[in-house]
Amino acid sequence: TGRCVVAVDGPSGSGKSTVSRRLASALDARYLDTGAMYRAITWAVLRAGVDPKDAEAVVKVAGEVDLAIGVEPDATWVSADGVGIDQEIRGPEVTGAVSAVSAVPAVRELLVAMQRGIISAAERIVVEGRDIGSVVAPDADLKVYLTASADARAQRRSAEYATDVNTTAADLARRDRLDSTRSADPLQQASDAVVLDTTAMNIEQVVARLRDLLDGKV
Numbered sequence: 001t002g003r004c005v006v007a008v009d010g011p012s013g014s015g016k017s018t019v020s021r022r023l024a025s026a027l028d029a030r031y032l033d034t035g036a037m038y039r040a041i042t043w044a045v046l047r048a049g050v051d052p053k054d055a056e057a058v059v060k061v062a063g064e065v066d067l068a069i070g071v072e073p074d075a076t077w078v079s080a081d082g083v084g085i086d087q088e089i090r091g092p093e094v095t096g097a098v099s100a101v102s103a104v105p106a107v108r109e110l111l112v113a114m115q116r117g118i119i120s121a122a123e124r125i126v127v128e129g130r131d132i133g134s135v136v137a138p139d140a141d142l143k144v145y146l147t148a149s150a151d152a153r154a155q156r157r158s159a160e161y162a163t164d165v166n167t168t169a170a171d172l173a174r175r176d177r178l179d180s181t182r183s184a185d186p187l188q189q190a191s192d193a194v195v196l197d198t199t200a201m202n203i204e205q206v207v208a209r210l211r212d213l214l215d216g217k218v
């Protein structure tokens with residue numbers, strides 16, 4: 001059992017978080033939610049009263065905030081300047097502003113460096129995001145790109161967050177568009193990623209499939 005890095009990318013609501021956490025637990029590995037890091041910076045930007053579209057001011061906040069994140073799959077947490085913000089980063093304010101903040105190249109540079117540090121300190125780790133296989137960990141042992149129909153993704157997210165399904169669908173469509181069309185590290189399939197459409201699969205089936213893919217690799 002040597003080093004093992006699994007990269008899980010895909011759009012919002014594709015099942016990345018649940019699948020990645022379950023897989024990490026099953027592998028006795030760490031788990032890194034890079035979306036939570038972009039959300040935490042966004043929370044700090046809003047707390048500072050900064051306009052998320054003001055790139056220069058956003059970069060200043062990002063450089064000053066003391067961001068920390070837990071990597072145990074069964075006990076996730078994130079904090080900014082020592083304040084736990086697990087609930088706050090899932091709220092509508094942060095969700096509405098995170099795509100603008102994550103489009104700023106200097107913010108990405110900062111977080112990608114931090115993510116690489118966390119990955120190299122871990123023996124085994126499952127990392128989820130939008131640019132893991134393409135940018136953060138191009139040498140990952142397994143790269144997966146999870147997708148699902150827009151309907152399935154909206155339904156999963158609205159169940160998870162207890163939000164209205166139509167509002168959720170509109171929010172997902174908006175974030176998908178922003179995340180896929182930004183110039184800095186857009187959401188994309190790494191050319192060597194295994195693409196898995198999870199529309200008709202449940203969590204257990206997806207996790208089992210990923211474990212099969214890993215068998216013989218590591």
Ligand code: C5P
Nearest residue numbers: 012034035038098099102129130131175
């Ligand atoms: O995965 P989650 O929905 O929590 O991600 C929140 C936002 O963070 C995404 O919509 C995207 O703008 C940004 N993000 C990113 N790169 C990553 C992970 C998340 O740009 N690796």
